[in-house]
Amino acid sequence: MNDDTFPGDRLLDPARFEREVDGQPVRLFTLRNSRGMVAAITNYGAKIEQLVVPDRQGRFDDVVLGYDSLEGVIGGSPSMGAFVGRYAGRLANARFTLAGSDHVLSANNGKHCLHGGLRGSRFRVFEAEQHDESSVEMRYVFADGEEGFPGTLALHLTYRVTEANELLLDYEALALDKPTVASFTTHAFFNLNGEAGGSALGHEVMICADRHFAMNAELVATGEILPVEQTLFDFRRPTVLNTRVRGVPPESGAGLNATGEWVDGYDCCYLVNRSPSDGLALCARVRAPESGRVMEVWSTEPAMQFYTGLLPQEPLPGGHGKRGWAYFQQQGLCFEPQGYPNAPNRPEFPSAVYQPGQSRHGRTLYRFSTAP
Known part of the structure; x- marks a missing residue:
């Protein structure tokens, strides 16, 4: 990559991520393709800390929010860039029943278990090995009883940048000894104008879903799956977010939708449109009119959480991000392919259970x- 397209001093310094955590070595792994794309990923939480891609003029910029040191990662927003497990999303009342046994989990979101609990994979050091310039493999073994989940579960994750300017995540989990449950996702915060580009509400979003999961007031899936038609959840056609999200409403109310309603933001889960024969399915397409960057999200997962943050201009938890930038809600957008939310507590949903010796593979x- 040429220094005149993305300054070399803005590439993250691996030395600032090198130390031991919980007795395990932490590093930053830099992945590249021949076209100038760069991804920087730390094995602390398997977190994406930098992703450099070109705009319509061929200028490169970093399009994910993140941190420029391990201290920043540890003290920052815990989900930012993370690979999330053992169970993505909220599990109601931090408990579930499996094979007649009740399992009580760590409650870290009010009375619920969110993203694997108090010390889910977001806070764990993965074993990691980089075999070539474009990919890195990471492994973590969830212990029986970790955060209250039963069974030992081995996770193998590969990040790869491709010559098609893709960031590819392959993941496989194997239950080793007891029945367990699992659902994984990736939690990067994207701003296609650049991570210091301010509000992302000018982005145009299309989500390939005719239905969404009903949530209660605490954002826990109730078991109902509802049509998006004639609701504020309908993104089947490209829609600029600031015509829906309150943010700072334009004068005269020009941004109001047809029913005159605003939302404060989105934290909702969609059932992705797919046929039974689909492997990878298109989940979402995002365009930033200012930069011309376009991102497509493809996955084998059946559902996708869409998150903007619900508190306009609220600072994200933790300290400042890269180059000292202060990050706020709605400055980054999350597109999180995953399994059915709260499935261990919803018998009407497809099972999230892994039997001993059973493995599952996913790709996002x-x-x-x-685009012009």
């Missing part, structure tokens, strides 16, 4: 291009 990719 973020594909970058440009």
Whole structure:
């Protein structure tokens, strides 16, 4: 990559991520393709800390929110960039019943278990090995009883940048000894104008879903799956977020939708449109009119959480991000392919259970291009 397209001093310094945590070595792994795309990923939480792609003029910028040191990662927003497990999303009342046994989990979101609990994979050091310039493999073994979940579960994760300007995530989990439950996702915060580009509410979003999961007031899936038609959840056609999200409403109310309603933001889960024969399915397409960058989200997962943050201009938890930037809600957008939310407590949903010896493989990719 040429220094005149993305300054070398803005590439993250691996030395600032090197130390031991919980007796395990932490590093930053830099992945590249021949076209100038760069991804920097730390094995603390398997977190994406930098992702450099071109705009319509061929200028490179970093399009994910993140931190420029391990101290920043540890003290910062715990989900930012993370690979999330053992169970993505909220499990109601931090408990579930499996094979006649009740399992009580760590409650870290009010009375619920969110993203694996108090010390889910977001806070764990993965074993990691980089075999070539474009990929890194990471492994973590969830112990029987960890955060209250039963069974030992081995997770193998590969990040790869491709020559098609894609960030590819392959993941496989294997239950080793007891029945357990699992659902994984990736939690990067994207701003296609650049991570210091301010509000992302000018982005245009399309989500390939005719239905969404009903949530209660605490954002826990109730078991109902509802049509998006004629609701504020309908993104089947490309829609600029600031025509829906309150943010700072334009004068005269020009941004109001047809029913005159605003939302404060989105934290909702969609059932992705797919046929039974689909492997990878298109989940979402995002365009930033200012930069011309386009991102497509493809996955084998059946559902996708869409998150903007619900508190306009509220600072994200933790300290400042890269280059000292203060990050706020709605400055980054999350597209999180995953299993059915709260499935261990919803018998009407497909099972999230792994039997001993059973493995499951998933793939998610973020594909970058440009448009006029």
